[in-house]
Amino acid sequence: MDPWRYWELGRIIDEPFAGVNLDVSSPKLLPSLLRKEQRGTWIAIDLFSDEIANWRYVDPDLDLRVDDARALSFGDASFDACLCVSVVEHIPGDGDIDALREIWRVLRPGGVLHLTTMISNAHRDKVIDHKLYGDASTEVGGGVFYSRYYDDATLQTRLLSLPWEVNAFEEIRQINPSIESTFYRLAPWSYAGGFALRWLCPTNFAKIDRTAQLADDEFGVVYLKLRKPYVPSDSPSA
Numbered sequence: 680m681d682p683w684r685y686w687e688l689g690r691i692i693d694e695p696f697a698g699v700n701l702d703v704s705s706p707k708l709l710p711s712l713l714r715k716e717q718r719g720t721w722i723a724i725d726l727f728s729d730e731i732a733n734w735r736y737v738d739p740d741l742d743l744r745v746d747d748a749r750a751l752s753f754g755d756a757s758f759d760a761c762l763c764v765s766v767v768e769h770i771p772g773d774g775d776i777d778a779l780r781e782i783w784r785v786l787r788p789g790g791v792l793h794l795t796t797m798i799s800n801a802h803r804d805k806v807i808d809h810k811l812y813g814d815a816s817t818e819v820g821g822g823v824f825y826s827r828y829y830d831d832a833t834l835q836t837r838l839l840s841l842p843w844e845v846n847a848f849e850e851i852r853q854i855n856p857s858i859e860s861t862f863y864r865l866a867p868w869s870y871a872g873g874f875a876l877r878w879l880c881p882t883n884f885a886k887i888d889r890t891a892q893l894a895d896d897e898f899g900v901v902y903l904k905l906r907k908p909y910v911p912s913d914s915p916s917a
Contacts, residue, residue, distance in 0.1 A: 682859040683900055685880035686851055687764050687795045690902050694793060698759030701785065703748050703778070705764035711738040719759070724748070726815060748778040756787040763794045765900075767838065771817035771824045776837055783841050783907060791846070792905040796838070798850060799828035800893040828898055830890045838903070847904035851884045852893060858883055 688709050695718075702710040702723040710721040711734075724746035725731050731743045746752050748766065761782050767775040782792055806822035817824045829837065839845070853859060858879055862869045893899055 682853075682862055682876055682880045682883070683765070685876065686884045687900060687902070689881065690849070691762065691764065691793050691795075694904070696760055699757065700760045700762070701753070701758045701782075703761060703763040703782065704766045705762045707734045707738070707741070707743075709762060709764065711741050714738075714741055724751075727812075748781060749774050750777075751781045751785055753785045755784055756790075757785045759787055759790050761786060761790070761792045763792065765795055765797070767794070768796045768826045768828070769812070771819070775827070776840070779838055779841060783843075786907045788907055788909045790907050792843075792903070792907075794838070794903045794905065795900055796903075797826060797828045797898055798830065798834070798890045798893070798901050799898045800830060800890050800895060802830045802833040803828050829901070834890075834901065834903075839905075842908065843905040844908050845903065846906050847902060849902045850887045850890065850899055851901070852887050852897065852899040854883050854885050856897065 684706065688706065691709065696713055697719045700719045700721050702721060704725045707723055710723045713719065714721045722742045722744060724744050726747055728745050731745050735743055748770065763782065767778055770778055786792065804827045805825045806819060807825045808822055810816035810823050811825060887899065
């Protein structure tokens with residue numbers, strides 16, 4: 680498991696869940712575990728049919744569907760909670776903004792979104808040299824868009840522009856980044872010893888107050904717990 684997942688998934692798993700819930704392209708381990716613990720009913724979506732097909736072998740009882748976070752197929756106010764773990768930073772263009780609007784739409788008043796994404800001391804995009812996501816990849820500036828890193832300003836303008844109630848806003852850095860860099864440098868051989876991360880990773884994270892505290896070559900993760908308010912008319916203007 681990716682070293683960052685020990686914080687992301689561990690932080691969310693302690694939250695209360697009940698009712699009808701949607702997972703938007705997160706690692707499927709999380710909704711699968713929550714379902715097996717009888718913490719609500721779950722629908723898990725992904726843009727990629729191969730990911731859905733592969734996970735059906737792991738948990739055939741989980742309701743898995745191919746769907747696009749930018750244009751969800753569900754009706755308004757369908758869900759009590761939504762998960763979106765390390766997803767929005769990989770959606771090109773304004774797809775992250777579109778996804779947040781769609782999640783808002785399908786959440787019931789009082790419903791909660793649990794979201795994590797990448798942060799750095801300045802907003803930047805990461806470009807790679809191949810189409811990792813196939814036809815869903817977008818070419819930009821002579822390369823292929825892979826992910827964006829948000830700073831505090833772009834978290835506000837891109838992910839928090841709707842009138843969410845912010846119940847948690849937690850920014851995290853790694854205490855020892857070499858754990859992750861070594862893990863990936865030695866991949867795929869490091870996967871065989873991945874079990875050792877369960878002792879190294881849980882204590883390798885520390886909270887920060889703002890993204891400006893990150894070094895130029897450093898990135899972190901933010902956890903947002905966002906509640907859709909109970910109001911008579913809560914549809915955001917276009």
